[in-house]
Amino acid sequence: MFDLAIIGAGPAGMAAALTAADHGLRVVVIDEQGRAGGQIFRRPPETFTGSEFRPTAGYEWATALIRRFEADTRVVGRFGWSAIGILHEDAEPDTLCVAVNHPTRGTGMITARRLLIATGAYDLPVAFPGWTLPGVMAAGGVQTLVKAQKVAPAGEVVLAGAHPLLLLVADLLVGNGVPVREVAFAQSIPAPAEMLRALNAVPGHLRMLAETGTVLTRLLRRGVRVSPRTVVTAAHGTEHVSRVTLTRVDRRWQAKGAPRDVAASHLVVGYGFVASTELARQAGCELTFDSPRGGWVVAHDERLRTSVPGVSVAGEPAGVAGADASRAEGALAALALAADLGRPVPAAAFTEAERAVARAARFSTVVQRVFEPDREALGRLATQETTICRCEMVSRGNVDDFLASAPFVTDVNAVKLSCRTGMGPCQGRYCENTVAGVLAAARDQPIGLGGRFSAHLPVKPVPVGDLGALDTPLPEPGATPRDIN
Amino acid sequence: MTQDNTWRRTVNERAAAVTITVDGRPLRARAGETVATAMLAHGAAFDRDRTGARRAPLCNMGTCFECAATVDGRPLTRTCLVPAREDMAVQTQGRL
Numbered sequence: 001m002f003d004l005a006i007i008g009a010g011p012a013g014m015a016a017a018l019t020a021a022d023h024g025l026r027v028v029v030i031d032e033q034g035r036a037g038g039q040i041f042r043r044p045p046e047t048f049t050g051s052e053f054r055p056t057a058g059y060e061w062a063t064a065l066i067r068r069f070e071a072d073t074r075v076v077g078r079f080g081w082s083a084i085g086i087l088h089e090d091a092e093p094d095t096l097c098v099a100v101n102h103p104t105r106g107t108g109m110i111t112a113r114r115l116l117i118a119t120g121a122y123d124l125p126v127a128f129p130g131w132t133l134p135g136v137m138a139a140g141g142v143q144t145l146v147k148a149q150k151v152a153p154a155g156e157v158v159l160a161g162a163h164p165l166l167l168l169v170a171d172l173l174v175g176n177g178v179p180v181r182e183v184a185f186a187q188s189i190p191a192p193a194e195m196l197r198a199l200n201a202v203p204g205h206l207r208m209l210a211e212t213g214t215v216l217t218r219l220l221r222r223g224v225r226v227s228p229r230t231v232v233t234a235a236h237g238t239e240h241v242s243r244v245t246l247t248r249v250d251r252r253w254q255a256k257g258a259p260r261d262v263a264a265s266h267l268v269v270g271y272g273f274v275a276s277t278e279l280a281r282q283a284g285c286e287l288t289f290d291s292p293r294g295g296w297v298v299a300h301d302e303r304l305r306t307s308v309p310g311v312s313v314a315g316e317p318a319g320v321a322g323a324d325a326s327r328a329e330g331a332l333a334a335l336a337l338a339a340d341l342g343r344p345v346p347a348a349a350f351t352e353a354e355r356a357v358a359r360a361a362r363f364s365t366v367v368q369r370v371f372e373p374d375r376e377a378l379g380r381l382a383t384q385e386t387t388i389c390r391c392e393m394v395s396r397g398n399v400d401d402f403l404a405s406a407p408f409v410t411d412v413n414a415v416k417l418s419c420r421t422g423m424g425p426c427q428g429r430y431c432e433n434t435v436a437g438v439l440a441a442a443r444d445q446p447i448g449l450g451g452r453f454s455a456h457l458p459v460k461p462v463p464v465g466d467l468g469a470l471d472t473p474l475p476e477p478g479a480t481p482r483d484i485n
Numbered sequence: 486m487t488q489d490n491t492w493r494r495t496v497n498e499r500a501a502a503v504t505i506t507v508d509g510r511p512l513r514a515r516a517g518e519t520v521a522t523a524m525l526a527h528g529a530a531f532d533r534d535r536t537g538a539r540r541a542p543l544c545n546m547g548t549c550f551e552c553a554a555t556v557d558g559r560p561l562t563r564t565c566l567v568p569a570r571e572d573m574a575v576q577t578q579g580r581l
Contacts, residue, residue: 032547032566039546045568047500047517080566082547103562122548132534134541135491141545146495149522149545154493176495239539240491265491276548390543391550393535425550425561430543460547461561 001111002028002076002476004337005098007083007279008118010038011062011323012315014069015330016116021074023338023345028076028110028476030083030100036069037062038120039140040323042148056168057211059323076476078110085457086115086283086311087470096310099457099470107466108474114310114337117280118330121273121294121316124373125430127388127396128381130235130244131269139169139270152176155265158244160184160232163371164212166270171215173268174222181264183219184230184246186253186271186374233259233381235267253377272373274433275317281455284308289448291375292368294320295433296452302354303336304329312337321364328356375447379437388438389431391424396438403442410443412436412450425461428453492525505573514569521545521552521565524575531564532577555579 004020006013009031020027029036037043041062043053055062069075081100089095089111098110123138130136139161146152146169156179159166170183220226227246231253234245244267248257275294277287286299286307297320298306298313305312314333315326332353339345382388384397402419403409412435415421421435422428428435432453440447458467500516507529514523521542524531531541531552542552545565555576556562564575 034568045517047515048496049500103556103559103567122544122546125543132538132540134531134539137542138544138549141543144545145492145522145525149519150494150496151492151522151526152495154491390534390540425553426548429548461550463560 001095001113002026003112003341004028004114004116004334005030005096005110005112006116006118007031007098008038008120008315009033009036009069009077009079010040010118010120010315010326011065012118012120012326012330012333013038013116014065015327016118016314016334017075018065018068018072019331019334020338021072023335023343025334025338025341025343026076027074028078028112030078030081030098030110032080032082034079036077036079037066038326039122039144041066042144044148044150048150061327062323065327078474082460083119083279084460084462086279087457094310100474101458101460101462101466107462107469108472109470110474113341114312115283116330116333116337117283117285117298117306117311117313117317118315118326119276119279119317121275121320122429123270124272124274124295124378125433126269126271126378126381127386127431127434128233128235129383129386130237130241132387132390133235133237133241134239135237135241135265136235136267136269139163139165139268142266142268143169143172146172146176152178153266155179156181156263157266157268158182158184158232158246158262158264159268159270160230160244160246161268161270161272162186162373163270163272166268167212167215167219169268169270170219170224174219174224180219180224181262182225182227182246184227184232186231186249186377187228187371188251189216189226189228231255231377231381232267232269236261241265241267249377253374271378272371273316273320274429275320276429277317278427278429278455278459280306280311280313280317281452282457282459283311285311285313287452289452290319291447292372304333305336320368321360322367325357325360325364328353328360332357375433375437376440379434379441379447382434382438388434389419389421389424391426391430392420392422394419394421394431396434399435399438400442403439410439410445410450412439412453415439416453422453427455427459427461490526490528492522492528494526503569503571503573505569505571505575507575508577516569518569519565520554520556520567520569520573520575521563523569524552524564530577532579
């Protein structure tokens with residue numbers, strides 16, 4: 001039995017693991033990827049020689065954090081394992097069980113006295129005509145393929161969205177010799193550009209977004225067309241994208257003016273991020289809707305404890321705020337967990353950790369405000385024929401028809417039960433936001449009022465035969481703490 | 486199964502070549518590369534949806550399940566999370 005199980009080996013999980021180990025806790029870290037770093041610090045596989053890891057500007061600390069984490073023999077790593085659910089051990093009230101699954105080894109159970117959910121975030125899915133065509137990909141997906149898997153699109157690329165990550169991906173593509181036809185931004189560019197410059201004045205500022213300003217200038221100098229107040233309204237093609245439709249929008253992201261088509265073999269979409277909260281939902285944690293911070297986020301106290309005893313949260317599921325905030329929250333959450341478990345934690349350590357969290361929050365709050373996606377406007381991009389649930393093939397028309405026939409439905413879970421949106425393998429991760437937008441529009445109510453999809457074990461589907469092994473404890477490694485695939 | 490390649494490998498600093506099969510056809514990959522990456526680099530088709538329309542990976546991080554396939558007999562395996570290994574058998578048909 002571990003003192004602490006951490007789900008996620010990104011900046012929050014790594015910082016938490018090291019802090020907890022420093023305070024004498026026995027720690028296990030579970031991550032689906034093969035190596036530590038999370039999505040923001042995704043690295044090439046170890047078998048790729050000569051592919052050195054270089055973190056994004058402003059995150060120079062990442063290299064040292066990863067190195068410390070990987071060199072630390074106190075922390076047990078379970079890489080390549082997915083956490084699929086949290087169970088309470090009735091016989092032992094102070095014990096939590098994490099069900100884990102591996103693509104070749106099946107299912108097992110890891111027990112710990114405390115749990116830290118540091119599951120990160122993923123690209124905000126936005127449904128528009130053609131978004132299911134091959135060649136349409138999330139910005140984070142393209143970024144990790146290029147930087148960690150060393151492959152690049154072989155044709156011309158259009159990028160569209162509203163988040164600065166889009167500029168970093170465009171720059172990465174240009175740097176890899178990929179022809180970038182156009183970058184379409186829903187916002188007007190001067191406002192974010194001015195904000196990026198102003199961020200230099202934020203005390204203890206991070207340079208990531210200042211770097212984004214530099215990248216924007218570089219893209220423009222290289223002749224990349226950057227179009228403000230423009231959204232992608234359709235992708236076209238038979239078996240693969242061949243062109244995309246871009247449309248000018250007003251300040252509220254409402255279409256104005258004639259749409260135009262641009263030839264492209266790839267469309268990269270990046271409107272922001274969704275906090276990955278399915279494990280917290282399944283565990284029974286309270287959530288709150290906070291649009292600028294990633295939609296539904298896990299409610300927590302000032303020391304990152306959730307509403308479920310023994311379960312804490314850090315990083316993006318606590319509110320999407322970037323890698324600095326994640327690292328700071330991971331450290332603070334671990335101190336609180338160590339103190340809860342009776343380890344001595346000096347008050348000065350708490351003060352310092354709380355200061356780091358506050359410092360990161362000052363910056364991220366500005367960023368969240370400027371780059372908040374207009375969910376109502378994005379919800380309008382799906383036409384009646386547009387597939388909004390990719391897994392179960394539910395169109396917007398299906399949902400609208402149901403809502404018209406059932407005028408008292410005001411909850412996304414009711415839509416899920418009746419229309420099957422969110423019942424496929426992705427379990428709602430790629431349609432919840434659109435369903436919420438469609439429901440909100442139909443009922444003329446705020447998006448957060450429609451609630452959220454509930455999550456059940458397994459939060460990521462596994463072969464049904466694997467579930468029989470749910471009560472099998474995963475052997476705890478002894479001499480070799482690393483368990484990479 | 487194949488079409489014009491829409492992705493290309495950008496560096497050659499990879500480990501030994503391995504051969505996997507996708508729907509029975511051999512496909513060369515590099516050790517450490519994920520199955521999804523190898524498939525993208527060869528223009529291999531992922532599964533089709535119920536209307537017969539093609540799909541392809543969206544997230545490359547294990548959340549969207551668009552890259553899921555039956556790998557060595559295990560259904561719904563996310564190919565973006567699984568490193569290619571010699572003799573690995575991938576079947577794309579049969580999404581849920």
